[in-house]
Amino acid sequence: MTHDHDLELRPTAAQTEAALHPPAGRTGGDLVVETLCGLGASTVFGLPGQHALGMFDALRRSRLRYVGLRVENNAGFAADAYGRITGEVAPLLLSTGPGALMSLAALQEAAAASAPVLAIGSQVPVAGLGGGRHGYLHELRDQRASFRDVVKSVHTVRTQSQIPSVIAAAWESALTAPHGPVWVEIPQDVLLAETLLPQVTGVDATPHDLVPRPELTAVAADLLTRAERPVIIAGGGVVRADAAGKLRALAEKLSAPVVTTFGGKGAFPWEHPLSLRSWLEDRHTTDFLEEADVLLVVGSGLGELSSNYHTFAPNGRIVQIEADLGKLESNHPALGIHADARLALSALLETVGERDDPAAPERVRQVLAAVRERIEAQDLALEQDVLASVRAALPDDSPSFWDMTILAYWAWSAFDARRPGTMHSAQGAGGLGYGFPAALGAAAADPTRPVLAVSGDGGAMYSIAELATAKQYDLDVTWLIVDDGGYGILREYMADAFGEATGTELARPDFVALAESFGVRGVRTSPEHLRADLTEALTTPGPSVVVLPAVLRMFAPTHLGTS
Numbered sequence: 001m002t003h004d005h006d007l008e009l010r011p012t013a014a015q016t017e018a019a020l021h022p023p024a025g026r027t028g029g030d031l032v033v034e035t036l037c038g039l040g041a042s043t044v045f046g047l048p049g050q051h052a053l054g055m056f057d058a059l060r061r062s063r064l065r066y067v068g069l070r071v072e073n074n075a076g077f078a079a080d081a082y083g084r085i086t087g088e089v090a091p092l093l094l095s096t097g098p099g100a101l102m103s104l105a106a107l108q109e110a111a112a113a114s115a116p117v118l119a120i121g122s123q124v125p126v127a128g129l130g131g132g133r134h135g136y137l138h139e140l141r142d143q144r145a146s147f148r149d150v151v152k153s154v155h156t157v158r159t160q161s162q163i164p165s166v167i168a169a170a171w172e173s174a175l176t177a178p179h180g181p182v183w184v185e186i187p188q189d190v191l192l193a194e195t196l197l198p199q200v201t202g203v204d205a206t207p208h209d210l211v212p213r214p215e216l217t218a219v220a221a222d223l224l225t226r227a228e229r230p231v232i233i234a235g236g237g238v239v240r241a242d243a244a245g246k247l248r249a250l251a252e253k254l255s256a257p258v259v260t261t262f263g264g265k266g267a268f269p270w271e272h273p274l275s276l277r278s279w280l281e282d283r284h285t286t287d288f289l290e291e292a293d294v295l296l297v298v299g300s301g302l303g304e305l306s307s308n309y310h311t312f313a314p315n316g317r318i319v320q321i322e323a324d325l326g327k328l329e330s331n332h333p334a335l336g337i338h339a340d341a342r343l344a345l346s347a348l349l350e351t352v353g354e355r356d357d358p359a360a361p362e363r364v365r366q367v368l369a370a371v372r373e374r375i376e377a378q379d380l381a382l383e384q385d386v387l388a389s390v391r392a393a394l395p396d397d398s399p400s401f402w403d404m405t406i407l408a409y410w411a412w413s414a415f416d417a418r419r420p421g422t423m424h425s426a427q428g429a430g431g432l433g434y435g436f437p438a439a440l441g442a443a444a445a446d447p448t449r450p451v452l453a454v455s456g457d458g459g460a461m462y463s464i465a466e467l468a469t470a471k472q473y474d475l476d477v478t479w480l481i482v483d484d485g486g487y488g489i490l491r492e493y494m495a496d497a498f499g500e501a502t503g504t505e506l507a508r509p510d511f512v513a514l515a516e517s518f519g520v521r522g523v524r525t526s527p528e529h530l531r532a533d534l535t536e537a538l539t540t541p542g543p544s545v546v547v548l549p550a551v552l553r554m555f556a557p558t559h560l561g562t563s
Contacts (some may be wrong), residue, residue: 022198026061028191029054032120033062033161034077038164039171041091041445043294045079047072049095050123051138054191064091067444067473069437071464072099076106076117077434078441080181083115084424085399085445087242089174094121096188097138105431107150112182112428113263114240114324116174117181119151120167125189126158143185152180160195168205173311175207177323177340179240210323212339212347220296221336221351227294229316230256230355231276235306236263237299237323237341244268244420246345247298253349255357256296257364259285261306262427264299266417273361277368279413281308284370288363292316297334299341301327305412305427309559312425312452321345324463375555383410383552386527390480391416393534398449399424399442403435405456406488406552413555433462436479442464443475450538452475457483457508464509467518470543475524478537478544481511484551492554515545522547 032055036044045064048056059066069075072094079090094100100121110117123129124142126134131141140146144154153173155166162187170182224230232254238247244267251258251274257269259276268275284535286308289295293316300306301322310331318334321344328336337344375384387410394400396418402408402425417423424442425539426434439453455463470477482488486505494501515522521544525533530548537544 024195026195026199026275027054028160028163028186028193028195029056029060030061031060031160031195031197031200032167032186032191033058035164035167035203036064036091037062038200038203039089039168039205041089043067043082044091045069045075045082045441046093046196047075047095048128049097049099049138051124051188052093052095052099052191054118055122063382067440067469069440072102073106073253073433074437074463074466076103076110076119077437078444079117080106080110080113080115081401081424081438081441082445083110083117083179084113084421085442087240089116089118089171090441092117092119094119094183095138096122096124096143097140099138100143104150105429107147107181107183109426109429109431109434111150111152113236113424114179115181116179118167118170118174118184119181120184120186122191123156123185123187126187129156129187144183147183150181151177151183153182154183154529157184157190160190160193162198164200164203168203172205175205176239177207177210177241186204209343210338210340212321212344213346216335216337217344217347218351218485220337221348223294223317223319223335224254224256224296224348225353225355226272227355229292230294230296231289231292231300232256232258232263232296232298233261233289233300234258234267234298234305235261235300237321238264238267239299239420241299241340241342242420243342243345246342246349250274250345250349250352253352254355255360256355257288257360259289261300262412262425265412265415265423266420270416270418274364276364279371280306280331281413281557281559282371282374284367284374286312286558288367290315294319297321297325298345302331304524307331309311311559319384363480365453378553378555380553380555382527382550384414385528386548386550386552387411389531390452390529392531393538394452395538397422397452398451398538400436400452400454401425401442403453403455403459404430404432404489405454405459406483406484406492406554407454407456409484409489409554410552411454429556432459435459436463436477437466437478439477439479440469440475443477444473448475450478452538453477453479455481456488457481457485457511458487460511461508464514467515467520467543467545471519476543476544478534478546481535481545481547482552483508483511483547483549488552511545520545524549
């Protein structure tokens, strides 16, 4: 008896011929790129190094598009953004030792933001694996150990025949909820040696669905249906699961107000009557959340930034839907549902009852009015005007990438993302230098829309070399640099805490002249002309830099008990 799946496993005549007579001159590097192609990759990011040359040489014999950056960490940020924008795995090709280690900060951000990055690094020759000190260039005692606490999974190849299966396993790991970065390392001699193995054609690496347990969603639905004051916190997991529509339908069915975390920007319409927006660093919002008798948390671990610096003390029951098992009930006891946000919200939609609460929109309006009154009492018109100018200039469907700078801190709370998955920042791991290289990755993913990057002058210096990348590939990115003469947010933190700042003042280049030296358009603007200058830059194809000299201030915190 012959089964259908047996027929599927039988190679065709063409496949048999290709397997028996593979092209000459192929190496282990070819097996890498063939596997990536077989898995559906179209673009890879990276930076070559001596041990990795076998992979890079193989790229010229493949259909893969290569986007090379000037610093490995920036290449990692670009891959991170590509993964966020497309929802697909972003391959990142790196070399051994220093090249690999330079990517760690970017991979930490990818891990915090659940971005599916497949980092493939080279290794010293096979003889050097295992911790012996052979004196190879770039040698580390245990390179894998450097990545193990950062990425989802670590994979080592020792023979060419392992390459397709190992890369497929890593690919599946990166795409299984929660998404995240993975690390594969392949010795130099394995990559360079000629191979007689057949060409890699199709590779299966289907991620597993993370389905909620039905008895848990039944209890959650009952709690939400019977709640008097239900509220929803929507995190980045809603955006990554493409579940914004499900979230809105559930909120409307329950008449439940929704606040989005900084990672969940765009998960719920900003102007919706039930939208509390993203004012999580405000005591009025915190108080409102504490008054909920049932709080549904979707795709968030309620970490430091999502809990007003751990001052949030809920009084009601919490239902937490989270794909990352380590975040489930990590900060507050809850009815924990380990599941993909979309699948769990779908299950809840099918089982919750209708709740009609005409007073809910009015309670939302009262909270937002109180927040607005607090901000308006602090003489922060410049900051609000600058953010409004950015919003007015940026097309609704264009993605934006924000570095760790004061304007980004404002944007977390006060910027209307308008579309799910269009606002991204480095707030997961909190490292500098994210904005511009990430925007380059997004532009490579979708060249049909202009992309905005926002940095301070301090963070911009991490990424200046990538102006060459932007010019080389003619990527449509506008880079807004807010030049305040130093690390502005750290200056403000230190002045508040110690009365004086240390180590925060910086000498800077002429950013406009520097951009022009790379062949990139540059303009110096002012708060009054920012909207017009940004609009022109965003509507003119190709890379550009807009420099805004301005000292911005943060709104007063509420987690310190002083406001």
